[in-house]
Amino acid sequence: MAAGAASGGSATTDTYKEARNWLLLPSWAVLGIFVLAPVCMMLVYSFLTKEFRGGVIWEPSLAAYDQFFFDRGLFGDEPAKIEWTYITIFWRSIWQAGAATLLSLVIGFPTAYFIATRPERVRPFWVFLITIPYWVNLLIRTVSMKFLLRDQGPLNDFLIGTGLIDSPIHIVNTNFAVQLGLFYSYLPFMVLPIYAAVERYNFSLSEAAADLYAPKWVTLRRIVLPAIKPGVIAGCILVFVPSMGSFLAPDLLGGAKNFMIGSLIEEQFKGNAGNWPFGAAASMILLTMVLIILLIFARQQSKAENAGS
Amino acid sequence: MATVNNDIKTYKGFRAITLLCLLVLYAPLVIVTIYSFNASASITNWEGLSFRWYADVFTGPESDKFKVAAFNSFTIAIMAATASTTIATLAATAMVRGGKFKLRTVSFGLISLPLMVPEIVTAVATLIFFNSIGFTRGYLTILVAHIAFCIPFAYLPISARMQGIEDSFEQAAMDLYATKRQAFTKVLMPLMAPGIISGFLLAFIVSLDDFIITNFVKGAGVETLPTAIFGSVKQGIKPNIMAISTMLLSFSIVMVTISYFVSKSDNTK
Numbered sequence: 001m002a003a004g005a006a007s008g009g010s011a012t013t014d015t016y017k018e019a020r021n022w023l024l025l026p027s028w029a030v031l032g033i034f035v036l037a038p039v040c041m042m043l044v045y046s047f048l049t050k051e052f053r054g055g056v057i058w059e060p061s062l063a064a065y066d067q068f069f070f071d072r073g074l075f076g077d078e079p080a081k082i083e084w085t086y087i088t089i090f091w092r093s094i095w096q097a098g099a100a101t102l103l104s105l106v107i108g109f110p111t112a113y114f115i116a117t118r119p120e121r122v123r124p125f126w127v128f129l130i131t132i133p134y135w136v137n138l139l140i141r142t143v144s145m146k147f148l149l150r151d152q153g154p155l156n157d158f159l160i161g162t163g164l165i166d167s168p169i170h171i172v173n174t175n176f177a178v179q180l181g182l183f184y185s186y187l188p189f190m191v192l193p194i195y196a197a198v199e200r201y202n203f204s205l206s207e208a209a210a211d212l213y214a215p216k217w218v219t220l221r222r223i224v225l226p227a228i229k230p231g232v233i234a235g236c237i238l239v240f241v242p243s244m245g246s247f248l249a250p251d252l253l254g255g256a257k258n259f260m261i262g263s264l265i266e267e268q269f270k271g272n273a274g275n276w277p278f279g280a281a282a283s284m285i286l287l288t289m290v291l292i293i294l295l296i297f298a299r300q301q302s303k304a305e306n307a308g309s
Numbered sequence: 310m311a312t313v314n315n316d317i318k319t320y321k322g323f324r325a326i327t328l329l330c331l332l333v334l335y336a337p338l339v340i341v342t343i344y345s346f347n348a349s350a351s352i353t354n355w356e357g358l359s360f361r362w363y364a365d366v367f368t369g370p371e372s373d374k375f376k377v378a379a380f381n382s383f384t385i386a387i388m389a390a391t392a393s394t395t396i397a398t399l400a401a402t403a404m405v406r407g408g409k410f411k412l413r414t415v416s417f418g419l420i421s422l423p424l425m426v427p428e429i430v431t432a433v434a435t436l437i438f439f440n441s442i443g444f445t446r447g448y449l450t451i452l453v454a455h456i457a458f459c460i461p462f463a464y465l466p467i468s469a470r471m472q473g474i475e476d477s478f479e480q481a482a483m484d485l486y487a488t489k490r491q492a493f494t495k496v497l498m499p500l501m502a503p504g505i506i507s508g509f510l511l512a513f514i515v516s517l518d519d520f521i522i523t524n525f526v527k528g529a530g531v532e533t534l535p536t537a538i539f540g541s542v543k544q545g546i547k548p549n550i551m552a553i554s555t556m557l558l559s560f561s562i563v564m565v566t567i568s569y570f571v572s573k574s575d576n577t578k
Binding site for chain 2: 206
């Protein structure tokens with residue numbers, strides 16, 4: 001899918017040139033009004049004053065960002081110290097997303113490579129097998145994972161039954177369970193770009209390396225990996241970015257101790273206890289981080305393309 | 310390119326990791342499917358095969374809630390997929406058949422915006438937007454939000470398909486005095502059918518599956534299947550949830566399989 005979008009531009013014709021603006025108008029309108037405008041509105045809300053029963057009062061204020069970064073004591077009159085609570089939650093999210101990305105890479109890279117080296121005829125079928133679970137409801141997949149991993153769940157039953165362990169391993173409500181859930185959520189995003197890159201890779205290079213007596217693992221590291229690097233980086237970003245802001249995996253598999261950004265944001269909009277400007281500010285900080293990552297990535301990709309041509 | 314010896318290409322252990330990967334991906338789904346047929350009221354003990362929990366979904370104490378949620382989910386998914394596929398088809402025609410133009414990159418950025426912005430951020434933004442214009446949250450707000458975020462999912466297969474169709478078909482039609490509109494509706498659209506169907510099905514599944522954005526914009530009292538399931542799961546996983554999950558996951562898999570075979574079929578030859 002991503003490949004089709006990326007290769008846009010090469011095959012354009014101008015058959016419908018005159019109608020172009022009319023054809024684009026509906027998508028501009030819908031996405032402009034219901035995605036772009038809301039994000040701008042969210043930026044505005046993050047600088048407003050909170051209303052105690054949810055919602056906002058239209059008075060400009062920096063309170064939301066102040067609360068995020070600074071601790072001024074219970075009554076707000078102490079000298080400002082750095083507030084670590086929310087920074088810790090963001091840091092944990094980055095760390096968890098990073099671990100999930102690494103896990104996806106370790107499993108996803110060999111998988112993608114294996115599929116790309118199958119006979120051409122059967123490759124689409126392998127890709128299909130990998131992508132099917134992605135289209136199953138994320139909530140259902142996460143619940144299934146929890147069902148499988150829980151203390152009295154089938155996995156522990158199986159391990160105890162085979163005599164490998166005596167008492168159940170506690171997996172649910174640990175960091176690892178969240179990482180596993182994130183891995184399960186976004187694995188195809190890792191496999192597909194790497195697969196596309198390995199498929200384009202010219203294997204005569206590997207053959208040349210073998211002719212020069214390079215051991216196979218050296219060939220993989222020094223010849224194959226550099227050639228498919230853009231695919232690997234794309235895969236890592238496509239897993240990392242949604243993992244960072246995910247809600248279901250940390251909420252269902254992580255428990256209260258493993259709070260991540262998604263849950264922090266969600267809490268601000270639930271019922272009357274929330275703080276809308278603070279939730280909007282936390283969302284803005286998350287969005288800014290994601291956009292910076294995507295920008296660096298886009299710049300590197302275009303650099304790599306220029307170097308390649 | 311000369312064929313390269315398979316010995317050089319393949320690595321030991323990669324097949325095993327691939328199989329492990331498939332095991333991790335499918336094991337939870339298979340196990341929930343198996344346990345949904347469990348006769349026991351406890352989710353831990355196995356007491357034999359039964360359709361008890363499937364019957365419970367349709368007639369049990371929670372069945373009214375599920376029926377309303379299923380109605381909301383499916384009607385929203387059908388309408389959102391229809392609208393977003395139409396919008397995406399028009400946009401793809403402009404992007405692929407509209408020549409080079411200044412706003413092309415901007416338009417592509419706008420179309421892929423829902424894919425780049427983290428879902429929770431889109432959810433917060435949409436909630437704030439509806440709140441700021443004083444729009445009451447409910448069925449309609451879910452529908453509108455779904456139409457917007459389904460557009461890129463419909464767009465990708467549709468534009469990929471259109472790039473694969475040479476414009477010589479339309480040119481030939483126009484040489485034979487077909488108007489542009491006729492070339493579009495009578496020549497390009499029929500050729501586009503597999504891409505459009507596949508885009509529609511993906512948009513449909515994405516809408517049906519969405520939890521996070523729906524959870525934010527749904528308002529009190531309006532539930533879709535995912536939000537109803539989430540509400541139940543918060544009190545613990547129950548057998549009827551596994552039955553309803555199995556039905557939903559089978560449905561998604563069937564739809565994706567249809568989409569896969571439709572998009573593979575080639576009617577341009």
